[in-house]
Structures are given as structure tokens and as C-alpha cells.
Amino acid sequence: MSINGRAYIVGAFEHPTRKAPDKSLAQLHAEVARGALEDAGLAPRDIDGYFCGGDAPGTGPLSLLDYMNLKVRHADSTNVGGSSYILHVGHAAEAIAAGKCDIALITLAGRPRSTGSGKGNLQRTDNPVQPDFPFEQPFGLATVNIYAMCAARHMYEFGTTSEQLAWVKVAASHHAQHNPGAMLREVVTVADVVGSPVIADPLHRLDCCVISDGGGAVIVARPEIARSLKRPLVRVRGAAEAVKHQNAGDIDLTCSAGSFSGPAAFAEAGVGPADIKYVSLYDSFTITVVIQLEDLGFCPRGKGGAFVADGNLISGQGRLPFNTDGGGLCNNHPFNRGGMTKIIEAVRQLRGEAHPAVQVPNCDLALAHGTGGLLGTRHGSATLIMERE
Numbered sequence: 001m002s003i004n005g006r007a008y009i010v011g012a013f014e015h016p017t018r019k020a021p022d023k024s025l026a027q028l029h030a031e032v033a034r035g036a037l038e039d040a041g042l043a044p045r046d047i048d049g050y051f052c053g054g055d056a057p058g059t060g061p062l063s064l065l066d067y068m069n070l071k072v073r074h075a076d077s078t079n080v081g082g083s084s085y086i087l088h089v090g091h092a093a094e095a096i097a098a099g100k101c102d103i104a105l106i107t108l109a110g111r112p113r114s115t116g117s118g119k120g121n122l123q124r125t126d127n128p129v130q131p132d133f134p135f136e137q138p139f140g141l142a143t144v145n146i147y148a149m150c151a152a153r154h155m156y157e158f159g160t161t162s163e164q165l166a167w168v169k170v171a172a173s174h175h176a177q178h179n180p181g182a183m184l185r186e187v188v189t190v191a192d193v194v195g196s197p198v199i200a201d202p203l204h205r206l207d208c209c210v211i212s213d214g215g216g217a218v219i220v221a222r223p224e225i226a227r228s229l230k231r232p233l234v235r236v237r238g239a240a241e242a243v244k245h246q247n248a249g250d251i252d253l254t255c256s257a258g259s260f261s262g263p264a265a266f267a268e269a270g271v272g273p274a275d276i277k278y279v280s281l282y283d284s285f286t287i288t289v290v291i292q293l294e295d296l297g298f299c300p301r302g303k304g305g306a307f308v309a310d311g312n313l314i315s316g317q318g319r320l321p322f323n324t325d326g327g328g329l330c331n332n333h334p335f336n337r338g339g340m341t342k343i344i345e346a347v348r349q350l351r352g353e354a355h356p357a358v359q360v361p362n363c364d365l366a367l368a369h370g371t372g373g374l375l376g377t378r379h380g381s382a383t384l385i386m387e388r389e
Contacts, residue, residue: 002268007093008226009234009386010103011040011219012347014325018183018332020213021114025057026067028109028215033068036217041229042103047219049074049101051092053084055110055215055335064107074101080380081372082282083241084108085218085340087382090239092220102222109215110335132246132378144208144285146376148200151287153253155202157302160290162202164305166193168286169206169329171313176326178355183210184330193286207286209328209338216340218347232351233389237365238269245378254302256371257381258295265383266297271365273297276385278349278360279320280342280368283327289313292369293320296383315358324349324358339370343384350388364388 013035015028023031029052037044050072056064061075074095080087085108092104154160170190176182188206196205226233242260266272273296281292290304298320299307312318325331325345328338346366348354366386373379 001094001097003090003093003097003239004237004268004270005223005235006097007220007236008223009089009218009236009343009347010221010226010229010231011036011042011217012344013039014216014341014344015109015214016181017214018181018212019113020111025055025109025111026064028111028213029056029064029107030068032109032215032217033105033107036105036219040219040231042219044068044070046103047105048072049092049095049104051076051088051104051106053077053088053108054079054081055108070105072101074104080241080243080382082284082339083370083372083380083382086343086368086370086384087241087380089218089220089236089343089384090241090382093236093239096220096222103225104220105217106220107215107217108334108340111213112335113211113213136377143374144203145200146374147285147287148203150253150291150376151202151285154287154291157254158305160305162194162204163190164309165207165286165290166190167308167311168283168289168313169193171308171311171318172283172323172327172329174314175324175358176330178357179326179331182326182331183212184326203285203287209284209333210330212332212334214332214334216344218340218343234347234350235387235389236384237271237387238265238267238385239383240264240268241380241382243378243380253376254291256291256295256375257379258292258369258371258383261381261383262296262369265385269385271385276320276365276367277363278324278346278366279322280346280366281322282338282342282370283323283329284333284338286329288371288375289322291375292371296367296369315360321358321360324354324360339372339382342368342370346386350386
């Protein structure tokens with residue numbers, strides 16, 4: 001069942017906080033839900049579908065629906081890490097097209113900065129009953145060294161350089177300077193990035209995302225409801241998801257599940273990479289962006305380093321503006337999951353509501369893409385294509 005044109009994003013809200021020691025996780029979920037409702041011009045009683053991911057406290061939708069006093073007829077708590085919320089928009093559109101709900105709320109919230117639980121350089125302590133854990137645990141698996149391994153392999157195979165990766169951070173910083181809420185607003189240079197301390201060779205400190213509290217929410221609705229609201233129309237044109245794992249040892253560290261979800265989303269939308277005016281890409285590390293650009297077809301495989309160099313991702317300057325809020329590298333990154341904020345900034349661009357200094361002219365097609373899990377091992381990807389009507 002195609003969802004092209006079957007649902008619209010009618011509300012979007014990003015929590016302004018970057019550190020919330022005085023708020024509970026449930027409170028953050030409720031606050032972003034209220035913000036999205038106000039943005040859409042809707043009331044809590046209008047919501048009849050609810051979607052959340054692994055960040056939800058307690059029993060997920062059961063606990064949060066009770067806390068927010070929402071009465072729904074459809075709920076989904078699919079958890080594929082940072083790609084969950086982009087995937088949820090696709091699932092919400094499918095549910096709406098199938099008549100399971102009319103207006104769906106999707107929320108994300110996290111407090112890793114306040115709780116000190118988001119340090120990517122610490123050994124991962126996954127559930128020991130996972131079938132893969134006993135094989136990986138002795139090697140000291142950490143988030144940053146897994147991504148560093150992907151970067152090292154990309155450099156070995158394709159000649160990608162640290163200076164090229166640094167341009168991803170440089171572009172993010174050029175955008176973040178215009179975002180009052182961004183954690184890192186100072187514009188940096190390639191020399192600043194490669195001169196920052198090495199965290200896991202070849203990744204430097206400035207190749208890594210920030211860690212913040214916060215969250216966000218979006219609301220997806222039936223077309224006739226969207227047209228009745230006083231907001232610019234953002235149509236869901238295509239969506240797809242995929243999972244990539246270690247393939248019984250036949251591992252390719254230089255591509256992601258986006259190589260599967262991207263083409264499927266483009267096919268459903270009936271457009272190609274050349275049609276996209278703006279991209280929101282999950283930027284846990286600079287190498288994450290480079291690999292995603294290749295997998296989604298914006299440049300040939302192995303050419304991502306050259307593609308991002310010389311400011312090609314900077315709005316108003318480059319070929320493909322990305323993450324104009326500063327992204328996870330500079331703006332925020334709640335609960336180690338950046339997918340939600342990718343949708344929100346894409347919606348801003350399509351509505352013409354991004355900061356004037358980074359607003360993409362005539363932005364009518366945007367793509368949001370997320371990767372959840374670990375790029376070098378098992379992970380999920382989700383791709384969403386949206387259109388300004």
C-alpha cells in the first residue's frame with residue numbers, strides 16, 4: 001500500500017531545553033506533545049493514534065498515554081534506535097491510510113546530559129542474554145570506536161581524509177550560529193576539527209555529536225484534516241525502512257541500511273536524489289553523514305568525502321544544504337537519538353520557517369534520514385521524503 005499523499009505532517013515542535021535536571025522523562029514527553037498540538041492548532045482530544053520509541057519510560061505507550069491522559073485507538077512502540085521516529089512517520093501514514101487512526105502523535109524525549117548516560121566512549125553494556133553480546137563484549141565495544149572503525153575503513157578503501165570529514169562539522173557550525181538554542185554556536189574551521197583531540201582514531205572530538213537533554217514531537221493527520229488547519233501543508237510523499245546486520249560475518253563497514261531504505265523511499269515518492277532541495281541526515285559522527293549521502297544516491301559510493309568538501313553542505317553556498325539547525329553535531333542530540341529533530345527541521349524548511357540565514361529558497365522537496373543502532377554492526381535505517389504542497 002503506497003502512502004504517497006495519504007498523510008500530512010501538521011504539527012512539529014522541538015523542546016527548547018538542552019539540560020533538564022528538574023524535569024522527568026514523562027514531563028518532557030508531555031511538553032513536546034503540547035507544543036506540537038499548539039503548532040497544529042489541535043487539542044489532546046483530537047489525538048487517536050500514538051507512537052513512541054525506546055526512550056519512553058516504563059511500559060512505553062501504556063505509561064505515557066496514562067500520564068498524558070490520551071485516549072487512542074492505535075499505538076505503536078517500534079524501537080529501532082535513532083531511526084525510530086522517521087520510521088514512525090511512515091507507520092503513522094500507513095495506519096492513517098488503513099483507517100486505524102486519523103491524527104497520530106509521535107514523541108521523543110531524553111535526559112542523557114543530566115543523567116550522564118550518553119557517553120559514547122564508554123564500553124556498551126548491552127543485555128547479556130542478547131545472542132551477539134558474548135561475542136562482542138570482550139573487545140570493549142563502544143559507540144565511538146565502532147564508528148571510528150567505519151571511518152578508518154572508508155579512508156582505506158576510498159582515500160577519504162580527515163579534512164574531508166571535517167567539512168561536515170564545519171557546515172553544521174555555519175548553520176548552528178543562527179540557532180539560539182544550539183549547544184555549539186561557534187563557527188569552526190577544518191583546522192579546528194582535525195586539531196581537536198582524537199577520541200577514537202581517526203575521529204576527533206569535533207567529529208562527534210553533542211549530548212543533550214530535550215526532545216521533540218510531530219503530528220501526522222489525514223489529508224482532509226490537514227487542509228482544515230491553518231498551517232502550511234507538508235505531505236508525506238515516500239517512506240521506507242531497512243535493517244542491516246553482520247550478515248554472518250560478511251561485513252561491509254562502508255555502507256548502511258540506507259542503501260536499501262533510500263531507493264525504496266524514492267521509488268514510492270516518484271522522485272530521485274536530484275529533486276531533493278534539502279536533507280536532514282542523522283549526524284552522530286561526521287562519517288555517518290558521508291556514508292548516508294552515498295547510500296541515498298546523492299553521490300557515487302566512495303565519493304562522499306569529495307562531495308562534502310569545500311562547503312557543499314552549507315545553505316546558500318553548497319549543492320545540498322543539510323541540517324540547517326546545526327544537527328546533532330552542534331544543536332542537540334537527546335537520548336542518543338537524532339531522528340526526531342531531523343523531521344522537525346525538514347518541516348521548518350518546507351514551511352519556509354527556518355532561520356532566514358539558512359532557509360533554502362523554493363524548498364519544495366526535503367528528505368529526512370536516520371540510522372539507529374551501530375553503523376558498524378546491526379542497525380536500522382529509515383528514509384522519509386516530504387513535499388510542500
